[in-house]
Amino acid sequence: MKALRCSVHGPLSGLTLDELPEPTAGPGQVVVEVHAAAVNFSDILIVQGTYQVKAPVPFTPGSEFAGYVAEVGSGVEGFAPGDAVSGSTFVGAFAERVAVPASGLTRLPSDVDMQTAAAFGVAYATAYHALTLAAELAEGEKLAVLGAAGGVGLATVELGRLLGAHVIAVASSATKRKLCLAKGAETALPYDDLKRRLTEAGGADVVIDLVGGEHAEPALRAMRRGGRFVTVGFATGEIPRIPLNLVMLKGVTVRGFEIGGWGRRDPEALRRGRDEVTRLFREGRLRPHVHAAYPLGQGSAALAAVADRTTAGKVLIIPGPPEGL
Secondary structure (H helix, E strand, O other): OEEEEEOOOOOHHHOEEEEOOOOOOOOOEEEEEEEEEEEOHHHHHHHHOOOOOOOOOOEOOOOEEEEEEEEEOOOOOOOOOOOEEEEEOOOOOOEOEEEEEHHHEEEOOOOOOHHHHHOOHHHHHHHHHHHHHHOOOOOOOEEEEEOOOEHHHHHHHHHHHHOOOEEEEEOOOHHHHHHHHHOOOOEEEOOOOHHHHHHHOOOEEEEEEOOOHHHHHHHHHOEEEEEEEEEOOOOOOOOOOOOHHHHHHHOOEEEEOOHHHHHHHOHHHHHHHHHHHHHHHHOOOOOOOEEEEEEHHHHHHHHHHHHOOOOOEEEEEEOOOOOOO
């Protein structure tokens, strides 16, 4: 089978398209024929070797996928060849097939659109749990989302609206802000003069920060007293330093959300959350926005597009004939 490979941590341009042996299903595992895989920002950091957990080289990057069950290992119940599934893994998804623990899979309707399914799982699970577990968002509150046009950002906008919040989306371009409004935001703002703009929009009870860098502090300054500031990622590449006097004076709670860590501490809460967002997806109440789909042979270009933050929503990699990296 063909797979995108990282032989050394570093530039995305170093990825290659290689031929590998077909994976087999070990005990408790399922082999999935991948029809679509989604690029997450963590995939980029793992390739670059800057993620908090290192993947030993060589490896196949990719953490989110959708496809059909090809083989079921011993001890696995509830899955059979031909079942439509989506799933997540640390690495391995940017390939024609992937072997994963059955516990990491979700069954899907047989007629599901695979590209939509691949774009759904990680972003919406991250957004839902950041809003409900970390932010404890309440109906009627003001929610500001920094990085609102990314995959997790748009999911946060959609889910915030469904949870009854008044959503303020912050995004870098007019096109991205228009998309955020279409996804349910009541207000969409640029980053310049952010404290004033957020304050004039009514401030925020909850901030979900996906970008970090210089935008975190002005967002914090525009928060309402007693609000919750949740840091989820640092897409700018810069970890902000927050003046703690602002936290004291405003009575704000600052929390961090990283889905792997929360999952290890409270896996049952994450299971319930995944079930809820899957239900909303099946009912058609959540619809991921797919910015572009690249063939497997152009995998490095797909990751580079996300790294450049020029995309909106999700970028996909579709296994297919090699077309060169």
